[in-house]
Amino acid sequence: MLRLRPRIAARLTATPPVDDALFRQIEAWQGARPWGRMLDAGTGEHSLRWILGLSTTAWTAVTGDPGRHEDLQRAWGPRMRPADRLVTGNWTDPELLAGERYDTVLADYLLGALDGFSPYFQDRIFHRLRPHVAGRLYVVGLAPIDDEGGGEAGDIVRAIARLRDACILLAGHRCYREYPLDWVHRHLVAAGFRVIHRRRVPIVYGPRWIDGQLDVCLRKLPCFPDPDLAEATRRRVEELRRTARDACDRLGGLRFGHDWLVAAEPG
Numbered sequence: 001m002l003r004l005r006p007r008i009a010a011r012l013t014a015t016p017p018v019d020d021a022l023f024r025q026i027e028a029w030q031g032a033r034p035w036g037r038m039l040d041a042g043t044g045e046h047s048l049r050w051i052l053g054l055s056t057t058a059w060t061a062v063t064g065d066p067g068r069h070e071d072l073q074r075a076w077g078p079r080m081r082p083a084d085r086l087v088t089g090n091w092t093d094p095e096l097l098a099g100e101r102y103d104t105v106l107a108d109y110l111l112g113a114l115d116g117f118s119p120y121f122q123d124r125i126f127h128r129l130r131p132h133v134a135g136r137l138y139v140v141g142l143a144p145i146d147d148e149g150g151g152e153a154g155d156i157v158r159a160i161a162r163l164r165d166a167c168i169l170l171a172g173h174r175c176y177r178e179y180p181l182d183w184v185h186r187h188l189v190a191a192g193f194r195v196i197h198r199r200r201v202p203i204v205y206g207p208r209w210i211d212g213q214l215d216v217c218l219r220k221l222p223c224f225p226d227p228d229l230a231e232a233t234r235r236r237v238e239e240l241r242r243t244a245r246d247a248c249d250r251l252g253g254l255r256f257g258h259d260w261l262v263a264a265e266p267g
């Protein structure tokens with residue numbers, strides 16, 4: 001399932017070095033500790049681009065999506081060292097990276113995406129990653145969108161997210177499922193980690209996010225079972241795009257919700 005999320009929408013135009021508040025926080029938490037062998041447990045254009053700029057000794061990047069693997073291979077293959085690896089696999093497979101340990105492990109927006117690749121595995125993912133973490137695990141994610149609050153910006157972000165998810169469901173595909181920081185903290189501890197740092201980072205959604213999410217809706221329309229419903233939804237998408245862009249201009253971005261990030265070590 002293709003779906004642009006807020007930070008990812010902004011990321012697609014980034015050029016190295018990656019300037020991302022969440023990755024900058026991870027770099028600050030990492031301090032002078034060497035990155036060593038690094039695992040990107042849910043890879044994508046942005047996290048891999050960031051890792052390419054770090055002083056790792058080698059990296060392994062895992063995706064559940066062969067199409068993404070091909071895109072990343074095409075984009076970054078020429079910059080890969082002999083020990084760097086792109087791997088397509090599923091964390092539900094006990095053989096995936098069996099016996100391998102990494103100094104640094106990144107799970108960047110992996111948790112929210114699990115529902116598309118391994119539904120109901122969310123409570124197992126940190127147990128699954130635990131034997132691969134020799135040093136530090138960094139987990140990054142998006143908090144679920146609150147059902148109320150946030151004024152006009154909140155109403156618009158909710159309306160876009162609901163329309164996007166409705167379109168994904170009507171197309172017969174699976175939505176992402178996001179989790180809050182406290183859930184993540186609890187499950188890290190249950191999986192045998194100590195939480196060293198945790199932080200929430202407020203989000204300001206911009207025009208790229210608005211267009212990215214609403215374009216997901218448009219891409220789903222051909223899969224709708226009813227052409228009249230698809231046409232009515234197309235009109236709703238464009239109406240919401242106009243309302244959202246106007247509010248975004250007036251308010252200087254849509255301030256609502258937060259990303260979270262956690263640094264953890266085997267306990």
Ligand SMILES: C[S@@+](CC[C@H](N)C(=O)[O-])C[C@H]1O[C@@H](n2cnc3c(N)ncnc32)[C@H](O)[C@@H]1O
Pocket residue numbers: 008041042043044045046047048062063064065068089090091092108109110113114115116117118
């Ligand atoms: C939202 S994307 C990650 C974003 C990425 N870090 C970036 O730079 O934008 C989620 C990634 O996790 C992978 N993924 C999700 N569930 C998985 C699973 N069960 N096993 C392996 N990879 C999985 C997806 O295939 C994808 O590569």
